[in-house]
Amino acid sequence: MPRESPDLAPAGAPDDEPAGTRRPRAAHIIGQNIGLILALSILLVSVVVFTGLFAFEQRRLPGNFEITSSVNNTMPLALAASGQTLVVLTRGIDLSVGGVIDLTNALAAIFLAGSVLHMIVVSALILLVGAAAGLLNGLLVGLGRLQPIVVTLATLSIFQGLAIRVLPQPGGSVPTGYTAVLVNPNAPSALLFVGLAVLGWMALRRSRLGVAIFAIGNDEQAAITLGIRAQRTKIIAYTLSGVLYAAGGLFLAASATSGDATTGDVYTLTSIVAVVLGGVSLFGGRGSAIGAIGGAFITTMIVNILFFAHIDPLYQSFYEGLFLVIAVVLGAAVGRLARRAR
Amino acid sequence: MNAVLSPAALRILAAYGAAVLLFVLGALIHPGFASFPSVSAILLIASFVGLVAAGQCFVILIGGIDLSVPWVLNAAAILIATSSLGENSRALYALALTLGMGALAGLANGAAIVWLGVPAVVMTLAMNGIVEGLALGLSGGMTCAACASYAPPLVRAAVHGVFLGVPAALWLWLAVILLVSFVLSFTRFGRATYAIGNNSRAAFLAGVNVSLTTISLYALSGLFAALAGILLVGFGGQASLGMGAPYLFQSIAAVVIGGVSILGGRGHYLGAAAGAVSLTALVSVLLALNMPEYGRSIIYGVVILALLLLYGREQRE
Amino acid sequence: MSAGSAAVGDNPPAASGPAAAIAAQRVGKSFGGVEALRAASFAARPGEVHALVGENGAGKSTLIKIMGGRLAPDSGTLLLDGRSVRFAGPAEAARRGIGTVFQELTLLPWMSVAENLLIGREPRAALGLIRRAALAPEAEAVLAGLGITHIDPRALAAEISLAERQIIEIARVILRVPRILLLDEPSSSLVEREVTWLFARIRELRAAGTAIVFTSHRWNEITSIADRITIFRNGAEVGTFSGIDEAEAITLMTGRRVxxxxxxxxxxxxxxxxxxxxxxxxxxxxxxxxxxxxxxxxxxxxxxxxxxxxxxxxxxxxxxxxxxxxxxxxxxxxxxxxxxxxxxxxxxxxxxIALVPEDRKSEGLLLPLPVRDNLTLPILSRLSIGGVIRGGAERRMTREIITSLGIRTPSAAQPVGALSGGNQQKVLVGRWLLAESxxxxxxxxxxxxxxxxxxxxxxxxxxxxxxxxxxxxxxxxxxxxxxxxxxxxxxxxxxxxxxxxxxxxxxxxxxxxxxxxxxxxxxxxx
Known part of the structure; x- marks a missing residue:
């Protein structure tokens, strides 16, 4: 019969194995961050492959120009993917990314001009527009209790319409000074912004809001029972992601130096691709914006690799699609192996 | 029979109500909007959305989604033109080839989702890219000699031909509506679909062949997208790049407006068909108002949101 | 107050004297026209273990949810230390000293045991940022203090067993030193040794003056720990007792002699x-x-x-x-x-061969679908010709099995989720009888x-x-x-x-x- 003891020995395990269910700390760290680790490994491999191809073709290593243009090209997607991560972590999905980037990109092309102060104010206002767009999504999802996928499908259409209203024809211009600050064409200084995003992510991960975002992505009902305000958390998460998309719009305008109300459309789907490549679970509650940023850089590297491998650009999306499936399947397989290796 | 339950039936009725309302509205703005030729023309446009929505409805009912619709449709349009070369003698072969391509793309989606465990969003997104790359690459970016071919007269007749005063494509859509509704309501396959959509684990433990059903549903979605692509070529004469793009969001919107839960398990194609009509009627009304493109886009989104707020709420605990 | 020296049930069950730590007075609650509680009253004193017993659907869980702040009563009052209260949610109830382990576990599967255990009270550094590295050691220490040494705080909640999850759930609530502890079927997935652990914790809290309310379907557990027992039937209390034998309790619960x-x-x-x-x-x-x-x-x-x-x-x-x-x-x-x-x-x-699985809601039934669809799902191949279901035959078979098992449902078209738990279980068994398993x-x-x-x-x-x-x-x-x-x-x-x-x-x-x-x-x- 059981002892009348307050201690709980491992149920059913023999006493000579007191730590029956325990695993080394490293195993937990690897197992619980396998998505991130995989994303960064794929990124590393793709960088190596690209470097190899480039060196073979050009008889030199990729230099400042190649690195700078890769980083600058990736910035809008890296920011969009970071925003998408916040939404996906709450177990949502945001299809309006493209619309918000269209809109903010169009606004930037029209209003960015004049003095430094003026440009700073305009940039801040554009970020606010992104926040408002995200807030609308958040309110509809949080308070309206509507499914994220259909809400953002509808708001995508609204934001796209607004973008065309703002900038009916491609045009406008972005001052070169602005471009130099955001996407300096001479040095990969935009990596600084990536660093900021990573720092921001690490702070979020250690904040009450971060815990709340992860908790509702894990199990919304349980999170509510634990005292987490799910509606408020979702509204904040969507709003923050709106700000990030707007920042993506600014970077897009800065690197294109002019505006187009439809160039942002692609980011709806590519941000999802980056998030998936970054190891963020589409079922919510698991993942990291760092991974998603890595995912964004992976997609850029793939395009670079295809270019230097002389793949017909018409086939580009074929290889990208194939790569996405293979990456996800392999990622899942490695994840399973990591979990099984106890 | 699931559709006969009251809340579900109400949603379907609401979708039909919205369609009728829009026609009335259109008639008020523009006399002749609700005339027979006008209604018939609007329904014809709606039928393309409606056909894509049939496939989308199938996969959404099991909690999935098909994002590969745009390029499967577009590739089908290219394929029917290039393989038939506009000749009736090659039409049957071309039809079989094109529908087979659509079904195969859907089959691959389903197989990867079921056997490789790839999330539906990811797999169908990737498939869209894969088909796009193949379509662009093989047609040389629509520069191939055969790419300029017209649809065979047979296919054009299947869209434009008139039977009892109604375009043939509408008869075809009506047949699809009846068939899909019957399948969903009165067959094993339909029961399995709803069972999987509600709880696939429980369905599996009750002996439902979840894998086969899921794969079949995705294959059907690819098939319907290809069918829509064929009819669009029949409608417009030629294939073009990007012609599938509007159909992804429109098909999802039609399904959702028709009262199908995006989470699966609830809803019916009868509603989705009404959703397709409502959406098309809305665009027509806005066009009748001479609304510029940006206004149409905004109102389109607002109306979807309004309808969702009206009856698309998640139920509480 | 120690085990076995329970107060005699001299005060009538509906009354809640000033001694009650928490009390419900004539509380009513309905869900979509179904009355879960009808003017139910209940009171628990500090330093007692009070068992709530009754059939499923008798209203025990609803009462716990109301006392735990998860549901608001439609009518009646909730008294905390004699004063009327209304909770905005479980978090507010927790702030007022009420700790609840609800029947549905609330661990977050993809977060670690430590994160789950310490949620809302994580060790923090400057700027209020959580010290993530300190989470596991702190959780380890806290768990050891409660006599739990075998659960790895670094493991994800999804990686530990159901019983371990239930223990962490209980530990999380105990850790916050509630004045009132509400446990809805805390032992449902625990085995004897773990129940012994739980009861040791309950006794400690009782000795410290905590009011403990718990529900259980296991009679031997109830008698071994409860000072008083309140029996519920049809959404209201039947009475509160300090000693009652099982047969009598069952009679009171069911209203008929079993x-x-x-x-x-x-x-x-x-x-x-x-x-x-x-x-x-x-x-x-x-x-x-x-x-x-x-x-x-x-x-x-x-x-x-x-x-x-x-x-x-x-x-x-x-x-x-x-x-x-x-x-x-x-x-x-x-x-x-x-x-x-x-x-x-x-x-x-x-x-x-037929399997009636562990969790009828997640593995057995298709809750929103009609009773009929649930019953005939495995035999549709027999019930259909060329894939088309024979409606008449299906209606007949469904009717027969509903009658023979006494499944209480208004019709075969009723969503099975609207039936009581017991009747749902009968639908599951009926499914396999139809399949001639x-x-x-x-x-x-x-x-x-x-x-x-x-x-x-x-x-x-x-x-x-x-x-x-x-x-x-x-x-x-x-x-x-x-x-x-x-x-x-x-x-x-x-x-x-x-x-x-x-x-x-x-x-x-x-x-x-x-x-x-x-x-x-x-x-x-x-």
Missing amino acids: EARYPALPAAPAAERPAFELAGATLGATQDGAPGFGFSLAWGEILGVGGLAGQGHRELFLGLFGAPPFRRSAIRVDGRPVRIARPADAIHAGLG RILLLYDVTRGVDIATKHELYELMARLAGEGRAILFYSSDTEELARLCHRVLVLRQGRIAASLAPPALDAEAIVAAAMREAPPPAAHAA
Whole structure:
């Protein structure tokens, strides 16, 4: 019969194995961050492959120009993917990314001009527009209790319409000074912004809001029972992601130096691709914006690799699609192996 | 029979109500909007959305989604033109080839989702890219000699031909509506679909062949997208790049407006068909108002949101 | 106040004297027209363990949810220390000193045990940022203080067993030192040793003056720890007692006199050709290359399977049903070797195997779908011609089974989720009777089912065995196993530790075999 003891020995395990269910700390760290680790490994491999191809073709290593243009090209997607991560972590999905980037990109092309102060104010206002767009999504999802996928499908259409209203024809211009600050064409200084995003992510991960975002992505009902305000958390998460998309719009305008109300459309789907490549679970509650940023850089590297491998650009999306499936399947397989290796 | 339950039936009725309302509205703005030729023309446009929505409805009912619709449709349009070369003698072969391509793309989606465990969003997104790359690459970016071919007269007749005063494509859509509704309501396959959509684990433990059903549903979605692509070529004469793009969001919107839960398990194609009509009627009304493109886009989104707020709420605990 | 010296139930149950820590007065609550609570009253004092008992649907869980702040009452008042309160949510109730373990566990699966345990009170550094590296050590220390040393705080909640999750859930609430502790079926997935641990914690809290309210369907637990018992029936209290025997309590719960608790077993089957034989099966816990195990089940036999939680029962039952199949094993049905790769194989192909799974809501039923769809799902191939369902035949079969099992539903078109738990369980059993299943795998079918329905299920099992069906029955209730089965296999670490049959078969023997430290193979078998 059981002892009348307050201690709980491992149920059913023999006493000579007191730590029956325990695993080394490293195993937990690897197992619980396998998505991130995989994303960064794929990124590393793709960088190596690209470097190899480039060196073979050009008889030199990729230099400042190649690195700078890769980083600058990736910035809008890296920011969009970071925003998408916040939404996906709450177990949502945001299809309006493209619309918000269209809109903010169009606004930037029209209003960015004049003095430094003026440009700073305009940039801040554009970020606010992104926040408002995200807030609308958040309110509809949080308070309206509507499914994220259909809400953002509808708001995508609204934001796209607004973008065309703002900038009916491609045009406008972005001052070169602005471009130099955001996407300096001479040095990969935009990596600084990536660093900021990573720092921001690490702070979020250690904040009450971060815990709340992860908790509702894990199990919304349980999170509510634990005292987490799910509606408020979702509204904040969507709003923050709106700000990030707007920042993506600014970077897009800065690197294109002019505006187009439809160039942002692609980011709806590519941000999802980056998030998936970054190891963020589409079922919510698991993942990291760092991974998603890595995912964004992976997609850029793939395009670079295809270019230097002389793949017909018409086939580009074929290889990208194939790569996405293979990456996800392999990622899942490695994840399973990591979990099984106890 | 699931559709006969009251809340579900109400949603379907609401979708039909919205369609009728829009026609009335259109008639008020523009006399002749609700005339027979006008209604018939609007329904014809709606039928393309409606056909894509049939496939989308199938996969959404099991909690999935098909994002590969745009390029499967577009590739089908290219394929029917290039393989038939506009000749009736090659039409049957071309039809079989094109529908087979659509079904195969859907089959691959389903197989990867079921056997490789790839999330539906990811797999169908990737498939869209894969088909796009193949379509662009093989047609040389629509520069191939055969790419300029017209649809065979047979296919054009299947869209434009008139039977009892109604375009043939509408008869075809009506047949699809009846068939899909019957399948969903009165067959094993339909029961399995709803069972999987509600709880696939429980369905599996009750002996439902979840894998086969899921794969079949995705294959059907690819098939319907290809069918829509064929009819669009029949409608417009030629294939073009990007012609599938509007159909992804429109098909999802039609399904959702028709009262199908995006989470699966609830809803019916009868509603989705009404959703397709409502959406098309809305665009027509806005066009009748001479609304510029940006206004149409905004109102389109607002109306979807309004309808969702009206009856698309998640139920509480 | 210590165990056993409970106050006499002299104050009437509806009254809540000034001594009550928490009290509900004439509280009402309905869900979509169904009254879950009708003017129910209840009071718990500081330093007492107060059991809430009653059938499923009697309103116990609803009352706990109201007291725990998860639901707002439609009518009546909730008193905290004699003052009327209204909680905006569970978080506010928690701030007011009420700790609740709800029936639905609230651990976040993809967060670590430590994150779950310390949520909302994480160790923080400058700027209020959480010190993530300090989470696990702190959780480790906190758990050790509660006598829990075997659960790894770095593991994800999804990686630990159901029982361990329930323990963490309880620990999380205890950690916040509630003045009032509400436990809704805290022991439902715990085995004896863990229940002992829980009760030790409860006694400590009682000694410290905490008011503890808990619900349970296990009578021996109730009598061993509760100072007072309040019985609920049909959404209101029947009375509060400080000593009451089981038969009397059941009478009050059900409103009618229930005869013997367990039906008479049909005579043990003659040793003829077995219905079902398993050989060479291995479960996850056993090493590759280890010899497999097996057993045989005769027609008309109820074979029980017992043991501590997490010893491979679930895998065993699902494996027999092909969901997923064992990596290697040999299965014979009626002496014929068969291959079961997936549930459809087990159900069809003349095998007639049925599984009633652990969780009827997540694995058994399609809650929003009609009773009819739920009943006929496995037999649609028989019910249809060319894939089209024969509506008339389906209606007839559905009607018959609803009548014969006494499933209480307004119609066959009613969504099964709207039925009571017991009736849902009957729909599940009915599904397999319609499928003419001959071998029934019943996994913890009585868990969380009220006592009256439990009874009906026991009788149904006896009847089915009497008709010659073979039943494999897992239960977390050892008493039930001992009283209802012809034989009981005790699983331990993925293998059969003992096979018990009368006269050696009783609850104590099952527990002893389940917990024995080193298992000398089959030495314990009678």
